[in-house]
Amino acid sequence: MKExxxxxxxxxxxxxxxxACLIALTISALSPYFLTVNNFTNLMKQVSIVAILAAGQSIxxxxxxxxxxVGSVLALTAVTIGWLVQNGVSPxxxxxxxxxxxxxxxxxxxxxxxxxxxxxxxxTLGMLGIARGVALVITGGVSYQVLTPLFLFIGNGxxxxxxxxxxxxxVAYAATHFxxxxxRFGRHVYAxxxxxxxxxxxxxxxxxxxxxxxxxxGFFSAVAAVVMVGRLASTPPNVAFGIELQAIAAxxxxxxxxxxxxxxxxxxxxxxxxxxxxxxxxxxxxxxxFWQQVLIGIVIIAAVWVDNxxxxxxx
Amino acid sequence: MPTEKPLVKMESISKxxxxxxxxxxxxxxxFAGEVVGILGHNGAGKSTxxxxxxxxxxxxxxxxxxxxxxxxxxxxNDARRYGIETIYQELxxxxxxxxxxxxxxxRETEKLGLLNKxxxxxxxxxILRKLGIKIKSLDVEVESLSGGQRQSIAIGRAVYFEAKILxxxxxxxxxxxxxxxxxxxxxxxxxxxxxxxxxxSHDIHDIYAFTDRIAILKGGRNVxxxxxxxxxQDEIVSMIISGNPAPSLLxxxxxxxx
Numbered sequence: 001m002k003e004x005x006x007x008x009x010x011x012x013x014x015x016x017x018x019x020a021c022l023i024a025l026t027i028s029a030l031s032p033y034f035l036t037v038n039n040f041t042n043l044m045k046q047v048s049i050v051a052i053l054a055a056g057q058s059i060x061x062x063x064x065x066x067x068x069x070v071g072s073v074l075a076l077t078a079v080t081i082g083w084l085v086q087n088g089v090s091p092x093x094x095x096x097x098x099x100x101x102x103x104x105x106x107x108x109x110x111x112x113x114x115x116x117x118x119x120x121x122x123x124t125l126g127m128l129g130i131a132r133g134v135a136l137v138i139t140g141g142v143s144y145q146v147l148t149p150l151f152l153f154i155g156n157g158x159x160x161x162x163x164x165x166x167x168x169x170x171v172a173y174a175a176t177h178f179x180x181x182x183x184r185f186g187r188h189v190y191a192x193x194x195x196x197x198x199x200x201x202x203x204x205x206x207x208x209x210x211x212x213x214x215x216x217x218g219f220f221s222a223v224a225a226v227v228m229v230g231r232l233a234s235t236p237p238n239v240a241f242g243i244e245l246q247a248i249a250a251x252x253x254x255x256x257x258x259x260x261x262x263x264x265x266x267x268x269x270x271x272x273x274x275x276x277x278x279x280x281x282x283x284x285x286x287x288x289x290f291w292q293q294v295l296i297g298i299v300i301i302a303a304v305w306v307d308n309x310x311x312x313x314x315x
Numbered sequence: 316m317p318t319e320k321p322l323v324k325m326e327s328i329s330k331x332x333x334x335x336x337x338x339x340x341x342x343x344x345x346f347a348g349e350v351v352g353i354l355g356h357n358g359a360g361k362s363t364x365x366x367x368x369x370x371x372x373x374x375x376x377x378x379x380x381x382x383x384x385x386x387x388x389x390x391x392n393d394a395r396r397y398g399i400e401t402i403y404q405e406l407x408x409x410x411x412x413x414x415x416x417x418x419x420x421x422r423e424t425e426k427l428g429l430l431n432k433x434x435x436x437x438x439x440x441x442i443l444r445k446l447g448i449k450i451k452s453l454d455v456e457v458e459s460l461s462g463g464q465r466q467s468i469a470i471g472r473a474v475y476f477e478a479k480i481l482x483x484x485x486x487x488x489x490x491x492x493x494x495x496x497x498x499x500x501x502x503x504x505x506x507x508x509x510x511x512x513x514x515x516s517h518d519i520h521d522i523y524a525f526t527d528r529i530a531i532l533k534g535g536r537n538v539x540x541x542x543x544x545x546x547x548q549d550e551i552v553s554m555i556i557s558g559n560p561a562p563s564l565l566x567x568x569x570x571x572x573x
Contacts, residue, residue, distance in 0.1 A: 183428075191412060201403065
């Protein structure tokens with residue numbers, strides 16, 4: 001029993017879920033509109049895109065890297081879908097092509113990082129510009145309408161009373177959690193994040209794993225793009241501008257170590273939820289959106305502070 | 316000299332990093348059941364030589380033979396296929412992972428495509444027990460273990476995967492006295508089992524007490540290779556410093572030539 005308690009106490013989800021509950025209780029104490037089914041549904045829709053991106057970002061950060069290009073890759077995927085649909089391609093095929101393009105962009109990130117030995121920050125910063133630029137080139141800067149049933153369903157449909165994007169989130173997190181905790185690939189992600197040099201010496205195919213990791217992040221960006229197209233019913237090339245920072249913030253707030261090698265993906269969802277709750281809650285309370293940014297900034301710093309305390313205690 | 320084929324024969328190995336010539340025409344042999352000490356100053360090329368055998372570096376020139384057959388060692392996995400395991404001075408473990416994860420790193424066992432965690436845990440438990448290694452828990456990050464415990468895990472790894480050729484790069488440098496004794500006892504056991512061991516160390520006493528032969532390098536070249544007991548500790552030290560074979564050895568060689 002005592003052992004179970006210690007395990008429970010040390011489990012990465014425990015504390016961050018507690019924090020999330022505390023925030024939810026505080027806001028609902030201040031406003032009766034917060035904890036309503038309607039608002040909850042809204043919140044889930046709002047959080048879905050950042051949450052999906054954060055799942056991919058978690059893998060990258062646990063491996064000791066970072067992916068700044070997720071917002072741009074999302075946009076590139078979205079306009080690929082929009083452009084194809086506009087040109088009479090069926091939405092299903094357009095989606096498949098869009099996801100392939102997004103995954104390919106991530107794959108290129110991986111190649112540049114693993115084979116070109118370019119630091120992830122620089123490589124993905126480059127891709128941030130490239131993917132957004134290509135998105136603008138494809139469209140000439142205009143936004144396409146995507147009013148096909150498939151995307152209307154993804155954006156506005158419900159299944160068992162829950163909006164569709166939630167299912168995307170659930171599948172994304174279940175798959176990632178499973179992969180990280182049960183597969184060889186996942187074990188290698190942690191090993192590389194812990195010590196890349198040792199991983200290499202112990203025969204892990206570090207380059208191959210890195211390429212897979214960034215391709216996966218591209219894939220998650222593409223999946224987020226599908227949800228985004230559903231919600232907007234259009235594909236503006238400037239969509240999701242700056243969203244990469246929210247995704248990274250969600251991962252960090254959740255408690256995954258920025259230094260790599262530690263943490264579990266599920267906390268990133270809670271991190272995304274905390275940010276969404278702060279935004280949503282302060283909106284309900286009528287607090288200026290300027291203050292929301294200040295608060296989220298403070299939360300990010302606080303989260304890293306706590307992480308530092310945790311790692312100091314390990315020593 | 317035994318007449319059997321050497322377990323390892325590294326022949327005329329050269330390696331440069333940019334403009335720096337790390338190794339020039341270095342040769343060394345290792346037979347089954349012997350410990351060969353590799354000595355030299357920092358920068359003498361010891362670690363580079365051993366990294367080439369371990370697959371962590373590639374030689375520019377020269378050949379490696381394992382049991383008489385020429386071996387292509389391009390990466391650590393190739394080395395492992397030849398039964399070469401390496402124990403590094405810098406304690407080559409991932410601090411953020413537990414003992415079983417480290418023991419099986421890069422060689423995780425799977426069941427139905429998933430990590431077989433229970434199997435890896437129990438195997439780790441068995442091998443550590445067999446070697447008389449005690450660690451406080453198999454489930455904690457190895458970062459929280461002592462240097463000796465971590466080195467023991469690295470040795471456990473080599474034993475578990477049935478190393479035939481063991482490379483120990485200053486295996487006791489980070490250890491206390493008792494832990495060093497543990498490691499040395501382990502090595503004696505392994506030696507009896509017919510494993511060939513390359514031992515790199517700065518500790519002349521350890522080298523003198525536990526190696527059968529020594530190979531001294533200086534400036535990336537062979538100085539001398541001889542039976543450890545053929546010279547005194549002082550002579551070994553002076554050879555490391557001067558880079559010239561001790562006079563007593565030269566006399567022996569002349570005698571052998573004559």
